[in-house]
Amino acid sequence: MTETESMVYRVVPKCACSTIGQIMYYSDHGAFFDGDIHDAQDGIIKWAQEENQKKIERNVKTHKSFAFTCVRNPYTRILSSFFDKICGIQRNGKRYRGNLVPLLIQKYGIEVGSPEDNFDFDQIKSFRRFLLFTRDTIKFRRPMDPDIHWSAMSGHVSTFIHNGGTYDHIFWTENFNVGMKKVLDNVKTPQKVNLKTIPRFNESAGHGPERAHPVEDYFDDLSMHLMWEIYRKDFELFKYDFDNPGNKLPIGDIDLHEVHKKLGS
Template sequence: MGFPGTWMTESESVVYRVVPKCACSTIGQIMYFSDHGQFFDGDIHDSTTGLHKWSQEASQPLIEKNVKKHKSYAFTCVRNPYTRILSSFFDKICGIQRNGKRYRGNLVPLLVQKYGIEVGGDDGKQDFDQIKSFRRFLLFARDTIRWKKPMEPDIHWSAMSGHVSTFIVNGGRYDHIFFTEHFNEGMQVVLDHIKTPHKVNLKKIPKFNESEGHGPKRLHPVEDYFDDLSRHLVWEIYKRDFQLFKYDFDNPGNKFPLGEIDLDEVHAKLGE
């Protein structure tokens, strides 16, 4: 199995387990900058040099050796499940992707046909009932996660605990897990624990939101998208995320965590 979704600086100063839709573009660029003194020109997900990634064959033995011996500080970052699934909907389902096409080719036509979802027309810019369409998307997301139908679950809406756990199950251990909602404080903890070839000043780092502008703007407060049925589905999909990462299930309008993450609990529950 190895360590899918794991990135490491070339200097091996730090190891990061990517969790999609949780500030991964910004984190990747910070790691790249900390080694090279400049940002990657483009989306960091497209880089094939300058950063070790498990998806690059040559990087795998280096990452595996490092993680299994816990040679470097290892971390990841999580996000409120309500805002994460909403972000996935507007970016991946309603949005036009970097290549000028719809995400995953025939996925959106399938959703339109089977679930009656609207996405704002061919360019994603026309008006549509965002709340109704999102709730139908949530049914689809649940179907993919629960029954793997009509397709396997996508990394952008599969549970964070699933991403986080592969690192633990295969022999890794996290030194820190922080919240997207408290990004600067959490990332600063990481930087305070590592030595990098180039110093990183978080106050001067731009936010690299690669999904911004892909899709329509969210027109309503977060809580308006989640009625009783939607919240039931969210609990079914993300129960572990709420519990382990201390987010507020009862109030979709509160994006902030209710407490600190217990790393020992995360390792115990996700290492089974």
């Protein structure tokens, strides 16, 4: 939430959350946060700050401010999670979540490469094995609980509704400027935001290897079956094309009434 309570944003990981956070910060202060917005301890109000939880709760339950979130194509989102979190070296110079990558290498036979070998490994084979691991964490909670970066978007979106929130707008990462403009058109902010000049804050860029193949090459018939098993609600509610992994664009309009009805129950 912005400090001025002009808007409330339900963060969904891997869906332009760094850029949205920086826009919110800028709309209050006229400058971007110097660093990763996820590290900001002041200048923006977060649920992780215990002293601010009551303030957010009051705002959300009374629907005081314009509330929104942003979603992304499930195929490109899970690929991004793989290359950033599994293959990549994090900002602290270490692998994500310590022993996670060794666990994946041991139990699922995944290869991730390293900066020393220029991340030379079979991306498609390793990604498909990672997808099997993802399914195991989400469906069976083993060998660990699902991580926020690959748990379903509908799960993230639903907690806001379950806790008394109502969305005014849900938009797509793939049509970012149009969606974010609708948010800014509906709120009053101390600082004017010009979306055309806002940079993209991709905090995961440069962490790991570049994707070497088109999106559709990573998903064979079995992979698509797993994607449907894990992310069916994401495809259906946010109107993405399940049948064609190569089409990252939505194929319909998000129905807010449907989202609240199906995720609120």
